[in-house]
Amino acid sequence: MKRLICLAGAVIGAAGVSQVPEFSQQYAQRLGGAIDELSAVIARFDADAAASGLSRTEGLERYSGSPDAFLVDRGQSMEAVFTRHGQFVAQRRAFDTAAPLEKLPALTRYFDTDVGAAALEDYEPAIPVTAEGLAYAAIGLGLGYSVVWTIWTLIAAPFRRRREAPKVRAH
Numbered sequence: 001m002k003r004l005i006c007l008a009g010a011v012i013g014a015a016g017v018s019q020v021p022e023f024s025q026q027y028a029q030r031l032g033g034a035i036d037e038l039s040a041v042i043a044r045f046d047a048d049a050a051a052s053g054l055s056r057t058e059g060l061e062r063y064s065g066s067p068d069a070f071l072v073d074r075g076q077s078m079e080a081v082f083t084r085h086g087q088f089v090a091q092r093r094a095f096d097t098a099a100p101l102e103k104l105p106a107l108t109r110y111f112d113t114d115v116g117a118a119a120l121e122d123y124e125p126a127i128p129v130t131a132e133g134l135a136y137a138a139i140g141l142g143l144g145y146s147v148v149w150t151i152w153t154l155i156a157a158p159f160r161r162r163r164e165a166p167k168v169r170a171h
Contacts, residue, residue: 002149002156005148005152007145008148009144009147010142010145010148011141012144013140013141013144013145014138014140016144019128020103020136021128021130021132021136022123022125022133023120023123024103024104026122026123026124027107027115027116027119028092031091031092031115032092034112035085038081042085045078045081056082060079063075063076063078064076088115090110091112094106095107
């Protein structure tokens with residue numbers, strides 16, 4: 001019975017962990033879309049600044065030096081856009097250069113909750129047919145089996161019958 005339940009845990013673990021590459025791919029697609037959109041916003045800002053004879057830095061300084069609180073806030077919003085764009089580009093670069101089994105650490109190191117939530121909202125599971133997907137499935141298989149085996153063993157330990165030690169007779 002224990003082995004059957006552990007096998008079920010292994011299959012569930014394999015199915016769950018094997019989804020990492022698919023979620024990573026969908027996250028990367030969302031990340032690429034966010035980079036494209038922020039790049040367009042930045043390009044418009046830079047073009048507007050250039051049309052006024054200003055660099056990006058000078059344009060931001062105009063915002064921050066304004067007596068109008070709205071313009072100061074708008075300048076801070078633009079600075080946040082530049083920062084976020086830089087973070088996304090760095091994450092995408094790290095993600096693209098990561099080896100297949102290094103993608104999960106790269107994903108968790110730079111994970112953006114907004115992009116992740118959007119990817120998860122539209123996420124659709126997929127059967128892993130790539131070497132990477134099968135490797136994650138194998139890891140999940142071993143992990144699922146081990147976790148269920150350990151939990152079962154710990155729960156059953158107080159109920160296990162103890163074997164009596166053989167009595168030694170003195171001659």
